[in-house]
Amino acid sequence: MKIAVIGKGGREHALVKALKESPSAPEMYCFPGSDAINRLATPIPARDLPSLIDWMVSNKMDLCVAGEESYLVKDEGLANACSRAGIPCWGPVKESAQLEASKEFAKDFLLRHRIPTGQARVAATLEEARQFIGNNYPTVLKFDGLAAGKGVAVCMSKEEADSFLKEVFTDRRFGEGRLLVEEFLTGPEVSIFGALVDDHYLILCPARDYKRLKEGDAGPNTGGMGAVASRRLVEPEMMERIEKEIVAPTVAGLKKDGLPYRGFLYFGLMLTPNGPKVIEYNCRFGDPECQAVMPLLSGDLASFCLHGAKGEFAPEEISFQNGWSVCCVLASKGYPETSHSGDAIQGLDDISNASVYHAGTKWNADKNCYETNGGRVLAVVAQGDTLSEARQRAHNEIKKIQFHGMQRRPDIGFASFV
Structure with a gap:
């Protein structure tokens, strides 16, 4: 193959x-x-x-x-x-990937099929956005198109909203596009992954990611500074509700709308006091959640994907272990506003109890080492029977790696968990 x-x-x-x-x-x-x-x-x-x-x-x-x-x-x-x-x-x-490519498309889909989500209005101009926001803070602002994970801002104040509005409408940081002014939801977030083959689906191992740069969920939003994955992350009763109220209606809605789907579908959810609600769809695996989930996978992923791509649903070909996986991301100096390249990465050969996935690196043959080459540089991922074991291994291993200006969150696997 x-x-x-x-x-x-x-x-x-x-x-x-x-x-x-x-x-x-x-x-x-x-x-x-x-x-x-x-x-x-x-x-x-x-x-x-x-x-x-x-x-x-x-x-x-x-x-x-x-x-x-x-x-x-x-x-x-x-x-x-x-x-x-x-x-x-x-x-x-x-046509189906518009669920991710357009926040407006996704919101219309959710509302049309009565899938729980926050209310939103679409602004075409800076003036409209300010009008829709009014004095309602916190508020959530979402650029309509693809923005490499950086097109969403949770604004706690007018100053934060004005800063993001400037990026969208004045600086055109993300290109041409409209803006969703969305209801602010509260509760823990969780990432649910589905493998869809037409009107069949398999729910994979759930995960939770950390989007803000600094410890304690401070600092700007990023593409993701780490993630935790486990089949035990979400209580069985909640998983049943997520499947019934969100996953199954999404699959049925795609079929009803004539939108064929074979591939991974990411459900970004908020577990609100009123139940689970969809924050966003991604039409592929999440990053860095994928790095946390893949080490827990057992079976034949290649055969599963080949069969699925051909329209053959074969859920028996893969399964997930019952332990925990913790992924810690190392970012370069200046990230997320800028990124840094050319800094030698030390300690990779010393990693012995974890997996290392490269995101923004390049090989320097003259120096016989990897160097930084982007914003998010590496992900160090470790597993354990318990969350405590997995996070201890991940954080212990990550201390072996060094490069100039390295940024990481020491609370990955701690924050959002008791």
Whole structure:
């Protein structure tokens, strides 16, 4: 079996490793990949989506796995192009991927199918946004399009809202697009992952991520500074409610709307006093949640994804261990406002009790070491029978790694847990 994974970050590093270790022992390929991913998978010499499709056809790929969200909606869409070329793709077509690509599309879908979510209004201009916000703080502001995990702001004050509005409407940091002014919800957050094959679904191991930069949920939002995953993360009664009120209606809504879906679907939820509500959908695995979840997976992920991409639902092929997994992200100097490159990373060879996934690194052959090459640099992930064991191992191992300006949260696995 030949599998091509599309993406270049820590999530894709974790997916490539999990797929490669499947009992079916697939040959792994990647695009655009990274220096670390290229040690596990052969890089594909493509320039863009058309040349990627041509290469996969010429080299007889059996399966394409979508990692990054941007490829799902870029040009004609990765899954659409694969379908046209006769390549099974684990990832939704462009029309269905609008659940992530457009916050407005997702909100309309949720309300239309009566799936619990916060109320929202859509602002096309700065003036409209200010009018909709009024003096209602806290408020949640969401840029309508893709923004690499940085297009959402929870604003506790007018000053915070004005700062984000400037980014959206004046600086156009995320490009052209409208803004959702959304109801502020309270309660613990949880990430639920579904593997969807048409109108069938399997709920995977849940996770909880940490979006803010600093300890105690202080500082700016990031793409994610860490995550905790476990089948024991959510009580069984709550999981039953999530499946009944959110997952099953979503799958039914996709079918009713004529939106085919084969791939991972991320449900970002808030467990409010009034029950679980959807904050957002992502049409792929979360990052860094993927890095936390993959080490808990057992079975043949490669075979499961291949069957799913062909429309064959085979939930018996994978399962998840009952322990805990803690993922700690190391970020470069200046992140998230900027990122830093070229700083030598020390201590990677000393990691002995955890997995390391590369997100923003490059290999310096002259110095025989990895260097920083982006905002989120590495994820160190450890497991244990208990949460205490997993987080102790993760934090102990992470202390072995050093690079100039390194940022991390010492409360990953502690905050949000008793």
